[in-house]
Amino acid sequence: MLSNTSLLFFFFLATLLPPSFAQAPQPAQTPQPAKSEVTTLRAGTQLVVVDVVVTDKSQNPILNLKASAFALLEGGKQQQIKSFEEHTAPTAKPGLPPIPAFPPGIFSNYTPVPTGGAVNVLLVDTLNTPVLDQIYLHDQFHKYLKTAKPGAPMAIFGLTTKLLLLQSFTSDPELLKAAINNKNIKNSPLIDRVSGGNSTLLSDQAVGFAAIIQGANASSDAPLGTPGGFQQRIIQDIQQFESQQNSFQLQLRAKYTLDAINQLARYLEGIPGRKNLIWFSGSFPLDILPDSTVDDPFMAVASSEDEYRETTNLLTRAQVAVYPIDVRGAMTSPNMDVSQSTAIYQDDVLQIGADKRFASDQIKFHLENGSENLTMIRMAEDSGGYAFINNNDLVGAVSKAVAAGSHYYTLTYSPTDTNWNGNFRKIQVKLQQSGVTLAYRRGYYANDPNVPIVTHLTNKTRKDSATAAPRTDPMRVAMMHGAPNPTEITLKARVLPAGTEPETELAKDNTLNPSSDTKGPYRRYAIDIAADPSSINIQRAPDGNYHALLQFLTYVYDQNDNLINVVSNPVRATYSPTVYRQILHTGIPYHEEISVPLKGAYFLRIGLHDLATNHIGAVEVPVDSVKKLSPITASALTESATPHPIQK
Known part of the structure; x- marks a missing residue:
């Protein structure tokens, strides 16, 4: 629409x-x-639009609140609410406007969407999701369709190294099932089979290569594991290369992902009102942290903050709220899994201290997992959504995301601060009622509406x-x-x-x-x-x-x-x-x-x-x-x- x-x-x-x-x-x-x-x-008055979702302790939406119950602040200063509107899920089955019939040779980017209520969009992200978790995702989504409210239209997109429209807006469960099982959703070549911890491929190669050198140089004056030893230097170089390669893959994933979110925002901006983006993913870090397991930890450091700012601007302009769902569920360290812990922890091969290596990989896993969770939480908070992490109930997460995104309040105000300097301005919404959770975008960039562009x-x-x-x-x-x-x-x-x-x-x-x-x-x-x-x-x-x-x-x-x-x-x-x-x-x-x-x-x-x-x-x-x-x-x-x- x-x-x-x-x-x-x-x-x-x-x-x-x-x-x-x-x-x-x-x-x-x-x-x-x-x-x-x-x-x-x-020219004109700058009008800021803020969608607010109010939920109770069980994440159920709270309805029938009045404008007087809300307090709206920008930069800590009270703002006057210009308009206030409550939005609820339509009681009647949402309909799709017809697509006009064009003569041969005529084409348009017009996209019919449901009339009435917020628009729900599902993003199946295989770029950032390990294969085993994708299988669980498909199973959970099929269960969701069996319990979903009849007639609620949804569009489905896929993310590999590019964004794919798998199914335009429909309420037909069979079409939605076919979209989620689409064979064009390829597995990612940029992510390990499992998340976090040691990466087995190059580490196994390093161990094998070290064993060959150890056998060929049994009489070496600098035995394997000795500080400064030739073999040890080779292993450290391979591990350094592995770290830089992992960093490069993470940077590619971040770039592809932000590009896809930008595309989605531009696709959805032509649709009026609120759009709920339900994003199934294993997440990705915006900031790649130093790798303490290698000689030069800072060689792997990278940041996507500038690109992220562009993405949040587009989401704000398109009125899109993001609901990331971590399909990995409750996470445990893969280093504890014997099928993932390889020979790099065997002292008799590396002779560098398996306990030290294991401890380093454990710290690395928790840091990476925390960074990935932070990305999900940031994107949700910056857009007015909610992040579902460390939760195995994906069916419940989707149901809550759809319900919360369908019941919301729209507040508008004209900022009292007219110094349009492009800086980020923090928005704060308060409610008189206690024991509730508010989800809304936390700010905007104050671009001047009256200065020449x-x-x-x-x-x-x-x-x-x-x-x-x-x-x-x-x-x-x-x-x-x-x-x-x-x-x-x-x-x-x-x-x-x-x-x-x-x-x-x-x-x-x-x-x-x-x-x-x-x-x-x-x-x-x-x-x-x-x-x-x-x-x-x-x-x-x-x-x-x-x-x-x-x-x-x-x-x-x-x-x-x-x-x-x-x-x-x-x-x-x-x-x-x-x-x-x-x-x-x-x-x-x-x-x-x-x-x-x-x-x-x-x-x-x-x-x-x-x-x-x-x-x-x-x-x-x-x-x-x-x-x-x-x-x-x-x-x-x-x-x-x-x-x-x-x-x-």
Whole structure:
């Protein structure tokens, strides 16, 4: 479900745009002079939205509270509650709005979701979950479906090294079971079979190698285990390498995970109201601690705090509350398991003190486990959810997460502190009633709503924290093949062949991936886009015209996720008042063309990036679905409404 404005726009386009695509051919464009940066303004009162879940000691939601029962503070100072609303689970079965029927060649990122109540999304994270725990997860989820409230729709995503949409919103238990058992959810190559403690692979290799050297150098003056001995040095180097490799794998897991959460937030932002993200995972640490079991403990240290800040910003903007559930349940050290404790604890091989090594691994396990639990707790608290850790009852955890996330209170306020310096501001909610637990987001970054945002076309990082640019390119994640379609900007695209004859040359502004060995002949496709202007930053200038800074992109992927071809056009759109009134009804138009190899199966990923706000919309189109359609005979655009590309 989209906002009312976006939904009306979308259904209006369903009948209006197909005829508009048959206008006169697009005239030649004259690029406007480009500057190194463009300035846009935001105006209005800063309104902070806080969703609060109130539960009793048994984590059951408490209902029918009044606004007078709440006290709202920012930075320790009392704030006036502007609006107050209680949300409860709908008594009637939630419905799904229909998907409009489009003519062949028309595609959109519109996603129907349940009407009424909070939206529940399940994330099955195999990237950070050991294989044995995944088996337990599947069993518990099947039990949950047997006891779940009938008719409660849910969407299911999977996380491997990328985010996968396994099942869109549905209440059909058979579809949900099929999604949780989807064979595309691969086991992670970046995590051990069990969590924590010693990693057996390289340690076993180190022991075996040490034994070989020990046998070959029985008469050595520096026996194995002697300080400074050659064999001991080799073992320590291997262990150091193992530690650094584990650190690198943890960093990759953190990157993939935060990328996926960012994608989910952008996918869900187009849906109004609260979204509950129920995240089944073995967790991952944001900060990788020193490894005391090796010579140089600090070689393994790493942090993902900057990326985490971006993720929490997106979750806040999309009104997503995260409910992490540790599928490992009540944790015990794997070092106590004889099947996991290998020869590294045998004195007769290493001669370095098995007790010392065992104690070090025990400390390492508890530190890593504590760090992973802290990540779950932080993400839950920062987004207004709740973390379920050290609990084997996964069925009960899901039920409580769904129940708590369906009963909540929404409070809004305008901060009394108008010093918008980009710093983090702490939010505190208090309740007169005792013996209750409050879950809500604990703060926000005070970005100034009235100071110009400077958008650098070169994507350089901005210096002040109030308008800091993302540290990673958001389009890198949004344009990944197979990723869920971001819905921050609702858009619609018509894709048709641009001609009947094969071509040996690429279409204008197309760029082949230099690492691809794909060659022609090609077939050229015409792409006409119409984007919802209500979700795009369009500013009125002193001369009365309206301006927006946008980036239109289309990527060509093959069936193996390899990027083949790219067309990317940053445009500075200028609209007269008359044209501006027109595009409020017809959408912001744009036309581009891209070349696709004739042989093979390919996919088009069509995206739009609002460079002033970092809002994104994207839709994916299988080329097989359009390649047999009749070629386009005219462009969809007219000169008056066409944004001009920025001169390169």
